[in-house]
Amino acid sequence: MPLLEVKNLHVNVGGTEILKGVDLAVNEGEIHAIMGPNGSGKSTLAQTISGHPAFEVTDGDIVYGGESLLGKKPEERACAGIFLAFQYPVEIPGISNSLFMKSALNAIRRSRGLQELDAFEFLELIKEKANTVEMDEALLSRSVNSGFSGGEKKRNEILQMAVLEPRLGILDETDSGLDIDALRIVADGVNSLRAPHRAMIIVTHYQRLLNYIVPDFVHVLNGGRIVRSGGKELALELEEKGYSWLEEEALARS
């Protein structure tokens, strides 16, 4: 049984249909890359899996660990092990980054019947994790993402993923806007979480990231559908030829 199964997923945003029948199966231990032109619906798919209320599922299903996610709250999905690294991490003035992560980790631990971490235990953990993603500890006491640079925001997403240790990690363009060093850190972060019981979905525009995180499958989303799936070579082909040949192919077929 796949860890995640997206079946004929149709999604409306603000009355417009954005996803028009997406099918995708992700097994434990696998890494899937999703590519596709701007506006093709990649973030829509990611946000719909995370449970964002603005994205309305009109048809189809998302099954995770054998259960439908539809009707489940975002926090229930997170507690079940789903994590989305946002393409545009949200700034929340007034809540410190470490309070935010402590609240999140303890909420997830509670839901699993685990003891909450106290302030001291959490501090130990967060410092260690911040170290692995080479994040300045000063950013822990600042408000969540407030005034963070683009790269710092992305690094903060990876830090959260490292702290929350999800079963299914979805990275929505976490590589965009990163310098080479940051890119390697993000890749290391992902690779260190790679495990037989975990899976990752990596949304990216660039083959570059896939040199560091080698995917098992590459999918192309276009016009709200997955128009092509293949192995890691597909990413190289896209890098070389762009997306237009796929559109021409599709036209020729119809």
Added chain:
Amino acid sequence: MTASPLTTPLVGKEQFLAEFERAESAFADNGRGWLQPIRREAIHRFAQMGFPTRRNEQWRHTNLAALESQAFRRAPDVSLNEEIVAFARSFLLAEPGALQIVFVNGNFAPELSSLAASDGVRVSPLAMAMLDEGELIRRHLARHARLDERPFVALNTAFLRDGAFVHIPKERRLDAPIHLLFVSTSAAEPFVTHPRNLLIADEGAEAKIVETYAGLSGAAYFTNATTELVVGPAANVEHYKLQFESPAAFHLATIQVRQERASRFASHTLSTGGLLARNDINVALAGEGCEGALHGLYLGAGKQHLDSHTLLEHASPRCSSREVYKGILDGESSAVFNGCIQVHPHAQKTDALQSNKCLLLSDAAAIHTQPQLKIYADDVKCTHGASVGRLDQSALHYLRSRGIAEAEARALMIYAFANEVIDGFRIDSLRERLGRRIVERFQRNGV
């Protein structure tokens, strides 16, 4: 003709005029003749002005009909039972060395107060201080809070009887805060108190002064408070006003501040109790080179109405003022923020900044926000801004997507919004207690 005991009780203005007739002889007995003409002038002004209607620009969004139609008795004397003592104690400050003066239904409660001051610092009931500080008090009392266009200051002055007197002598710098606590209890019938405070910081003095108003839940009463505060040359005063009146209470208060040259003053206000509460803070930047700051937070729920009026009067050159007010409104509550910045013609190099941000948690909640700039000088920097918003849905989703349940996520965001103001409270026990109260308040209201 004999009055029937069943005649309907007087309400509104008339009841106060009648009560003044009855009370005046008692006032005159206490041997402070100089107050008598002040009281008479005040009741005369009150009689002329009456209760403001909504045609009055300063009261346009605050409807006093419910207040005006109620009869209020003289505050009942109470014996301090366990409930009242425990309630009052829950508001006392934890800071060691804090001087705390407590009034219950307007009467000084020595059992709950701790006034052992040293080095000439004086914290005492005003009525008592009048006996031996007559000269100083006479120079300031009712000299700063103007009566014109302020019917409730006039009413307070007419019934001026007691309250807190604080005097910090020259160059005395107090670390521990001074706390004025006004507790109201429940009574058979609604009652009124007119607390009157006079706070004086002499040249170079430093102090933190907290005024707390709190009422036992269910108590129906009307607090009509006036505070006059004088910040002497180069003195530095932080004033905290915390309003936790009972949900059935009316609270109308004016704080009148006079800043002498090179002084610093910061006001921190929390308004969260009462059915109807109005807080006027008027600061006169009277001397050159003053800094004034006004920070306010109002938290409304149910059918509460919370009104904040501020006036920063730049009367001298080279003064700066900073004003940040924030509000959170739930249920059918409503609020008013009216911030007036007035710059006199010769008050050049004025630097004034004002902002009001309000968070509406429900569709039925409403805020009326209005900056008023009256600038008569030309070399002035003055900026203001107002915003009204809802809880940021993308931030809410972001928190929830990390596993934080909706109720907790909302509480975190509400706390975060309020925190900008609470963070500026430089009294530790207060800051911690208020943070908890805010979270509890909006959790209880099923946010």
